[in-house]
Amino acid sequence: GEDVEQSLFLSVREGDSSVINCTYTDSSSTYLYWYKQEPGAGLQLLTYIFSNMDMKQDQRLTVLLNKKDKHLSLRIADTQTGDSAIYFCAESMGDDKIIFGKGTRLHILP
Amino acid sequence: DAGVTQSPTHLIKTRGQQVTLRCSPKSGHDTVSWYQQALGQGPQFIFQYYEEEERQRGNFPDRFSGHQFPNYSSELNVNALLLGDSALYLCASSLLTAYGYTFGSGTRLTVV
Numbered sequence: 144g145e146d147v148e149q150s151l152f153l154s155v156r157e158g159d160s161s162v163i164n165c166t167y168t169d170s171s172s173t174y175l176y177w178y179k180q181e182p183g184a185g186l187q188l189l190t191y192i193f194s195n196m197d198m199k200q201d202q203r204l205t206v207l208l209n210k211k212d213k214h215l216s217l218r219i220a221d222t223q224t225g226d227s228a229i230y231f232c233a234e235s236m237g238d239d240k241i242i243f244g245k246g247t248r249l250h251i252l253p
Numbered sequence: 254d255a256g257v258t259q260s261p262t263h264l265i266k267t268r269g270q271q272v273t274l275r276c277s278p279k280s281g282h283d284t285v286s287w288y289q290q291a292l293g294q295g296p297q298f299i300f301q302y303y304e305e306e307e308r309q310r311g312n313f314p315d316r317f318s319g320h321q322f323p324n325y326s327s328e329l330n331v332n333a334l335l336l337g338d339s340a341l342y343l344c345a346s347s348l349l350t351a352y353g354y355t356f357g358s359g360t361r362l363t364v365v
Contacts (some may be wrong), residue, residue, distance in 0.1 A: 147295070178356075185257075185343055185358040186296070231295055240286065240309055241345075241354065243295030 147244035161219040165232030172234035257357035278346030285327040288343040
């Protein structure tokens with residue numbers, strides 16, 4: 144079946160690194176994504192990784208993929224107050240529907 | 254270049270009524286997908302339209318229907334509204350032959 148699991152909450156001090164974890168069940172997924180949603184807003188694609196990659200870095204964001212364990216993580220370096228949002232892990236097979244997790248609410252402590 | 258545009262932004266309807274939500278895709282995109290996001294949940298796939306046909310459908314009842322027009326814009330219709338249909342409805346557009354979804358800001362539907 145298709146399922147994406149992620150923890151619901153994470154609190155991090157400003158300036159520290161945030162690590163949001165996710166597990167997925169569909170081994171045939173081609174793309175794995177991280178989306179950000181701020182209050183009252185739609186979804187913003189932060190980054191994505193192809194299933195044949197292990198890691199992708201984009202400025203403060205680092206995505207790690209362990210395909211064997213079906214585990215995806217998002218690391219945000221030097222977390223800022225503007226990073227406070229809900230982060231969704233998601234998977235798809237390209238032009239297929241996207242399966243989302245329930246989202247991790249990231250709270251930044253001063 | 255405008256991204257995905259959805260209208261209206263907010264809507265309040267009564268149980269049993271019908272509602273139509275609209276989506277204009279990003280310029281150059283030919284595929285439109287609709288998602289329902291209930292409060293505190295991740296978005297759930299409703300259906301996807303390409304070449305004016307429903308290409309894929311998620312686990313939603315027939316009360317949910319859609320349409321895609323020749324200019325690629327799309328409508329989502331929900332009949333016989335239930336309280337549980339209250340949610341943020343998100344439209345995403347893409348080019349079928351290439352990766353890349355762009356989401357709109359959504360329509361928040363409240364059913365009372």
